[in-house]
Each structure stands twice: as structure tokens, then as C-alpha cells.
Amino acid sequence: MYILFINCILIWLLNVDSLSSNISHWSHKSDLPRIQNGQSCVPGKLYRMDCNTCRCGEENSLLCTKMACLTDEDIDAIFHESKPSSLQEEKKDNILRKRMKSDLKYPDVPSKKCVPGKLYKKGCRKCFCDQSGTARCANRIQCNDDRSILMLTPEDVRPRFEKEELNSLSLLPNTATRCEPGKAYKVDCNFCLCLINRNLLCSKMLCxxxxxxxxxxxxxxxxxxxxxxxxxxxxxxxxxxxxxxxxxxxxxxxxxxxxxxxxGEHGKKxxxxxxxxxxxxxxxxxxxxxxxxxxxxxxxxxxxxxxTQKICLNYVQFLKLKKRRLYLEKHGL
Structure with a gap:
């Protein structure tokens, strides 16, 4: 019964299907004013809440995107919820934990090979380490850009894709799919980069x-x-x-x-x-x-x-959900 209850809660969380109001003008800019729940806002104006973008509605109601904003504490909590069953699993957990935390920071591009899937910086430009261990830096100058990784797009961390490169991208069914760090993919009409923790960093197009x-x-x-x-x-x-x-x-x-x-017909466009x-x-x-x-x-x-406003899982969140469910099943909860 407890497992059934947990599964019902998880399904509910993943299927918040209420229709939102017009979202065709949502912004992902980092210069939006910050806001917290309960603070007053100007109707129709856009704000930032952690890594999410919010539009102010009537009576200070906020309609926000639903991205998970991971911090160092959040990452520790992921691995604290269920204890590993062996030393080998504990070692794997520690490696993944370090990778996830390092993905939240931007070290300088190394002089030698970089770590595939890791994000770096070169002056005021962000860089992405590809499969070959080569850092490829964005053309955009982004000094003092404090956006969350989840708010970035591939063009924020590497040069634009060339046509030949786009045609050769492997297709993935969704953003919760396991990927190979440093490799580029396509999900629907979006172009994605696989980060070191196997989360996908994708463009923000509607397909x-x-x-x-x-x-x-x-x-x-x-x-x-x-x-x-x-x-x-x-x-x-x-x-x-x-x-x-x-x-x-x-x-x-x-x-x-x-x-x-x-x-069209008769040569008309x-x-x-x-x-x-x-x-x-x-x-x-x-x-x-x-x-x-x-x-x-x-x-x-x-x-x-x-x-619709379902909560879409990335790979790390999918692992967390899977790990928790296996733990409950193993202990008969």
C-alpha cells in the first residue's frame, strides 16, 4: 500500500496538467528582477525566481516555469535519501556527486584536454568540452552572467552548429534519456549538448x-x-x-x-x-x-x-526517482 501511495504521488507530480495562460512571450534573459513567493509584483511584468521565469498576474499571483534549480545542497540531498548497498555503489555515487557539483561552476579552460561534457569559461565567454576533450567557446560575450545552467542554451556555451553537424546529430526521444557527455544530440526540433552529469542542455524552441x-x-x-x-x-x-x-x-x-x-502552383510563393x-x-x-x-x-x-505544465524530468531527476523507487521496493515499503 505504501508503494502504491508513493507511486500515486510521483505520478501526480509528473502530470500537473493544468493549462497555463498565454506563454508565447516568455523570456529567458538574465536581467529580469528577482522575486520570491509573497512579494508584490506589477501585473504583466516578468520576474526571475531562482532559475525560473515568472509572469505577474492579478492579485500578485505568479505564473512560473517549472525547472528544477539544483544547488550543492540539492545534490547532497539526492544521494542522502537512499544509502548505497555496496562500496562499489557508494564510489559511483561519490563520482556522480562530484560531477554534478562541478557542473554548477565554470573553471577556466585548461591548457591541455578538458573533461567531456564539462562547462568552462574563457574570459567572458562560456565554453563546452566536446567528446574529443576540446573546449569550444561561445561567440557571445557574457560577463557577469549568473544564469542557472538550466536557463542556458547550446549557443551560450559553444559556437553555432554548422549545417553538416546538424544533419549528423543522433536523435533522442526526450530530455530524461541517458546521453554521452560531450556529445551533441537532437530532441524533437531542438539541439542539445550532453553535460558531464548526463543532463541535456537544449535550445528552447517549441516543435x-x-x-x-x-x-x-x-x-x-x-x-x-x-x-x-x-x-x-x-x-x-x-x-x-x-x-x-x-x-x-x-x-x-x-x-x-x-x-x-x-x-505553390504557377510558381507563386x-x-x-x-x-x-x-x-x-x-x-x-x-x-x-x-x-x-x-x-x-x-x-x-x-x-x-x-x-500544459507537466514537470519534465532531466536525467539526474530520473535517476533520483528510479533510485528512490528501487529503495522502497527493496525494503517492502
């Missing part, structure tokens, strides 16, 4: 989900009257007539023609549709669905976004 978009459209068309045995296929949706009612399904992994070709968009300044395609890590964002008819 257009064709499957979800056309699944919702298929549900909308389903149930309408039709002629017997009538079958239609409209781009990424296939409909059949069953008992005089339309039954529609999306075509898996279908990409509409408007996304494939830059020109079609309007450019974005496969991804930035949260702070791009307009979404009305009635489309975007992926934001483990969350879904639904574009309204006025091109604003309504997003």
Missing part, C-alpha cells in the same frame, strides 16, 4: 507536432454524415464512411505539402510556415500543436499558445 495536429483534426471530422463506402484522403488525414458516419485517422509521420516545397518557434517572439500556426519537452502547446485562433 510543431504534425501527428498531434492532424490527430486532433481527424477527431474533428469524425462523426459527420457520409455516403456508404466513401473513402477520402485529405493531405495527412484519411477518412472512411462506416454506417453512414465518417471515421477519420491521421496518417502517421505525414508532412503536409506546404512544408515540403517553397513554391506560399507563406512560410515554421516547423518550430521561439517562445518569446514568434507567432504559432492557429489550431496546431507544438511539443515543449514533455508538454503540449495548443495554438489558439489568435496565434497565442495554451500549454
Amino acid at each position: 510543431l507536432s504534425f501527428n498531434d495536429t492532424y490527430r486532433i483534426k481527424a477527431l474533428k471530422y469524425t462523426g459527420k454524415p457520409c455516403e456508404e463506402n466513401e473513402t477520402t484522403e485529405n493531405e495527412c488525414i484519411k477518412c472512411s464512411c462506416i454506417t453512414k458516419l465518417t471515421r477519420c485517422k491521421e496518417i502517421p509521420d505525414c508532412i503536409p505539402n506546404a512544408m515540403r516545397t517553397p513554391h 506560399k507563406p512560410k510556415l515554421m516547423l518550430s518557434l521561439k517562445k518569446d517572439n514568434d507567432k504559432c500556426i492557429p489550431f496546431s500543436v507544438y511539443n515543449d519537452d514533455c508538454n503540449k502547446c495548443y495554438c489558439q485562433d489568435d496565434s497565442t499558445l495554451r500549454c
Whole structure:
């Protein structure tokens, strides 16, 4: 019963599915004023709370992003919750603990090879150590930048990806997946770097989900009257007539023609549709669905976004959850 109770609590934490208000203009800038719960704020203004960005609503209510802001104390707590079962496991824990803590700081770039996945600094530029042990530094000058690692993007810590490099990136299903320190990956439409603790540092784009978009459209068309045995296929949706009612399904992994070709009929240019968009300044395609890590964002008819607010785990948080669950199961709790 206790295990069931713990699992229910964990599932609840990972599925806070309440829809947020318009988030299409969230900012990740480090110059936002800091705020704590209970402090007064100006409605509509953006603030920083630890590593999260918050928008002030009515009556001093704060709508914030839900990133986990790890400190040295948080890292110690992760390993304090469950004791290792052997000296070998304790040694592994200590190594991972040191790696996680070192990832919170920016030492100077070493003269020889660096540690893959580790972040460094070179003057006012942040640097990322790749698989080969070579430090690659960002083009941006970032003096006095105190942002959390979770607020950074790959371009904050290394040069921009070249086209050839982007085409060769391995694909990962989500940000909680184990990765190889120093290596670059792609998650949906975002580019990610694997840090020394195997967490992913990713760009912050919302990724257009064709499957979800056309699944919702298929549900909308389903149930309408039709002629017997009538079958239609409209781009990424296939409909059949069953008992005089339309039954529609999306075509898996279908990409509409408007996304494939830059020109329409008679050589006329079609309007450019974005496969991804930035949260702070791009307009979404009305009635489309975007992926934001483990969350879904639904574009309204006025091109604003309504997003779910699940807590998306990174690899370290996933390990913590797994370690805790195994400990409870082992001791019959």
C-alpha cells in the first residue's frame, strides 16, 4: 500500500496538467528582477525566481516555469535519501556527486584536454568540452552572467552548429534519456549538448507536432454524415464512411505539402510556415500543436499558445526517482 501511495504521488507530480495562460512571450534573459513567493509584483511584468521565469498576474499571483534549480545542497540531498548497498555503489555515487557539483561552476579552460561534457569559461565567454576533450567557446560575450545552467542554451556555451553537424546529430526521444557527455544530440526540433552529469542542455524552441495536429483534426471530422463506402484522403488525414458516419485517422509521420516545397502552383510563393518557434517572439500556426519537452502547446485562433505544465524530468531527476523507487521496493515499503 505504501508503494502504491508513493507511486500515486510521483505520478501526480509528473502530470500537473493544468493549462497555463498565454506563454508565447516568455523570456529567458538574465536581467529580469528577482522575486520570491509573497512579494508584490506589477501585473504583466516578468520576474526571475531562482532559475525560473515568472509572469505577474492579478492579485500578485505568479505564473512560473517549472525547472528544477539544483544547488550543492540539492545534490547532497539526492544521494542522502537512499544509502548505497555496496562500496562499489557508494564510489559511483561519490563520482556522480562530484560531477554534478562541478557542473554548477565554470573553471577556466585548461591548457591541455578538458573533461567531456564539462562547462568552462574563457574570459567572458562560456565554453563546452566536446567528446574529443576540446573546449569550444561561445561567440557571445557574457560577463557577469549568473544564469542557472538550466536557463542556458547550446549557443551560450559553444559556437553555432554548422549545417553538416546538424544533419549528423543522433536523435533522442526526450530530455530524461541517458546521453554521452560531450556529445551533441537532437530532441524533437531542438539541439542539445550532453553535460558531464548526463543532463541535456537544449535550445528552447517549441516543435510543431504534425501527428498531434492532424490527430486532433481527424477527431474533428469524425462523426459527420457520409455516403456508404466513401473513402477520402485529405493531405495527412484519411477518412472512411462506416454506417453512414465518417471515421477519420491521421496518417502517421505525414508532412503536409506546404512544408515540403517553397513554391505553390504557377510558381507563386506560399507563406512560410515554421516547423518550430521561439517562445518569446514568434507567432504559432492557429489550431496546431507544438511539443515543449514533455508538454503540449495548443495554438489558439489568435496565434497565442495554451500549454500544459507537466514537470519534465532531466536525467539526474530520473535517476533520483528510479533510485528512490528501487529503495522502497527493496525494503517492502
